Amino acid sequence: MPELPEVETVRRGLAPVMEGRVIAAAQVNRPDLRWALPEGMAERLTGARVLRLGRRSKYILAELSTEETLLIHLGMSGRMLISGDMPGAFHHPVAAPQKHDHVVLDMDGGARITFNDARRFGAMDLIDTARLGDHWLLADLGPEPLGNAFHEDYLVARLKGRMTPIKAALLDQRIVAGLGNIYVCEVLHRAGISPRRKAGRIAAPRVARLVPVIRAVLEEAIAAGGSSLRDYRHTDGELGYFQHSFRVYAQEGRPCLTPGCGGTIARITQSGRSSFYCPQCQR
Structure with missing residues (x-):
């Protein structure tokens, strides 16, 4: 399972195409991954602006303008892949849909972010940002090893x-x-x-x-x-x-x-x- 360095690397790769951008269209292709996906997830994501892309432990956290936060857990085989328009002069052709593309986010800047997970051990959830720290996956976590609270x-x-x-x-x-x-x-x-x-x-x-x-x-x-x-x-x-x-x-x-x-x-x-x-x- 990806550990902190892998998840942080993914977060840094996603930040330039997600932070400050609006999710122009969200597509959810199945009702569950490791656990059931949030009800109305595609509708709740579409039109939301990503205010900040953070990380807590092994979870990526996308704070949204809708006062919700999208939690992303890669699990054993989950991958967040970017195609379409990238920052600067780079362009990666939009990838053809694959069998295990479960969630697709089209950003207003032209980038497409695809969550692909062959074994479906990953997870996504939408959480009230004001109560983020109470979420059952986050509530009992210790300090971040690269943060000031870990000494x-x-x-x-x-x-x-x-x-x-x-x-x-x-x-x-x-x-x-x-x-x-x-x-x-x-x-x-x-x-x-x-x-x-x-x-x-x-x-x-x-x-x-x-x-x-x-x-x-x-x-x-x-x-x-x-x-x-x-x-x-x-x-x-x-x-x-x-x-x-x-x-x-x-x-x-x-x-x-x-x-x-x-x-x-x-x-x-x-x-x-x-x-x-x-x-x-x-x-």
């Missing part, structure tokens, strides 16, 4: 006394929003912390040092356009490239890249997910 003192306090493995703690969206399996594996390797370690038994200074590592990994991944594994694509259909910088994720059996380590990357299963780490240098 060393916060993380030390939240992990204090927790007997869950540090891997599970960092995947808990109530503690920090947007982190997923790939980037937690990469963060723990850079920090030299085993994914097996109990979160509450890691010394406070080591926990504090996780914060800048988390930010660095996410910022590098965003700069690389995210990681393309299986279905993920940019809004222009191109792949992300951070997977070429993986130090541990999916690197089982390969030499550890930590200078002077000499260890070999191993894979274990934690809560049904694969964890990749170096038993030699991650303690």
